[in-house]
Amino acid sequence: MSGLDWYLQINLKARHLRLLVTIDAYRNLSQVAEVTHVTVPAVSKSLAELERGIGLSLFSRTSQGLLPTPYGECLIRHARTMLSVLHQARDELKALSSGTEGKVHVGMLPATASVLLPQALALLKSQSPGTNVTVVEGTTASLLPELWQGHLDLVVGRMPPPDALGSFEERELLDEPVTLMTGVHHPLAHRRTVKWADLRDYPWILPPPGSLLRDPLERVLEAHDVPLSNNYIETLSVHVARTQLQVSDFIAVMAGTLANDPAQPLHVLPLALPRLARPTGVLWNRNRGLTPSAQRLLDCLVETASQLKNSLPSEPSPRRPRGKAQAST
Structure with a gap:
């Protein structure tokens, strides 16, 4: 030696x-x-x-x-x-000695996990009240380093490209469509048919530059000749986006499950989007494995995702163009 x-x-x-x-x-x-x-x-x-x-x-x-x-x-x-591993061991030992069942540190990508994770946490607490959870919101760029260093057990949200995963294990949970949404009062919400050109006069709620959806969204809008005006808000906050859609004529790109909230209903515009990003899923560090409490939460995420699949809105079907004039819209 x-x-x-x-x-x-x-x-x-x-x-x-x-x-x-x-x-x-x-x-x-x-x-x-x-x-x-x-x-x-x-x-x-x-x-x-x-x-x-x-x-x-x-x-x-x-x-x-x-x-x-x-x-x-x-x-x-x-x-x-x-040191992070030692702190996790300390927390698990304290939990066992105090009669609780452990603690999970979860990173959440808010634009895609705002429905899935809360329902999974409710299920976890109903099954294991002694399992406590710390939730940290952030972007892929901020959460994945924390996951790699062991400060987080799981990251839930829209999965990054496969070449960015490195040593992360992943599990797909929910392939929810990304849709164009407005408030129910929006002028376009009262039309039976909507064309891409109809979007040109309205402000946008956009994911920030560098986020998973921003570049694909811009390419789709450019392909349909819908320029982004100077009137927009950039945010990953579902709360901000929801509230803004309720009180103004903004258009946003959001996960389909968000339209089904009876307290804050949203309108899905009948314009089909291609797949802009990978499904919603969960990541963890394969070199560390999962603690028993993290495994319990993962099981709850899988069960919740299975239930949510039945409530996903169907994706709008693109109209087949009948002539050159319609094909150009």
């Missing part, structure tokens, strides 16, 4: 991991000493012992403070992951 192997397997402690992460966060020994409630010489000694044991320089001393070397960046990244 080499000296590096021996130190990492035998002598590396959780306090070393916390020291690395803290130094990386503050880059200053005085501040590290202050937040860890020890002296500066003690911090310096601990770092020197760690570097000596590993046999590599982890930080460079510069005028801007301590900067991690490539070796330091590598070990810090793994230190964050190991």
Whole structure:
């Protein structure tokens, strides 16, 4: 066994991991000493012992403070992951000792999981009241790194492209159509037939640039000669989109299940969209597996998705053009 192997397997402690992460966060020994409630010489000694044991320089001393070397960046990244695993173990042990059944950390992509996840959580709580859940909303770009680092157990929402999954396991839950929606009072909601050209005079609620639906939506509208005006709102918030559709003449692109809320009904425009994104699903880190509580929530998501499939609105069927004039609309 080499000296590096021996130190990492035998002598590396959780306090070393916390020291690395803290130094990386503050880059200053005085501040590290202050937040860890020890002296500066003690911090310096601990770092020197760690570097000596590993046999590599982890930080460079510069005028801007301590900067991690490539070796330091590598070990810090793994230190964050190991600390996250230890925190999860602590939470599970506390839950078991207190009589609860565990805790799940879930990331939610709000534009596509706002119906599925709440109903799955209600089912989970009816079956396992002691399983507690923390839900964090965000974008794919913000949630997937948290899932990879172990800060989240699951991410629920529109699944990203397969080449972006890396080490993530995925399960398709609901292939709900993406539709064009308005409020029930909207002028287009009272028409028996709607053409693409009819959309040109109305403002839009758009997913932000870089989101999964934005680029495909723009391509569809461009293909139908519907330019996006300067009058629009960009948001991933279902609440904001719903409210705006209720009080104005905006048009939005939203998941089909959102039209069925009796408290805030929406109107689906009879214009067929191609598949703009992958189905709604759930992701987890295949290298970590699932805790028993995360598995319970996954089972509830699968059962809820099965129930929701029966309530999905049918996708509008595109009209077959009868002549050149209709084909150009």
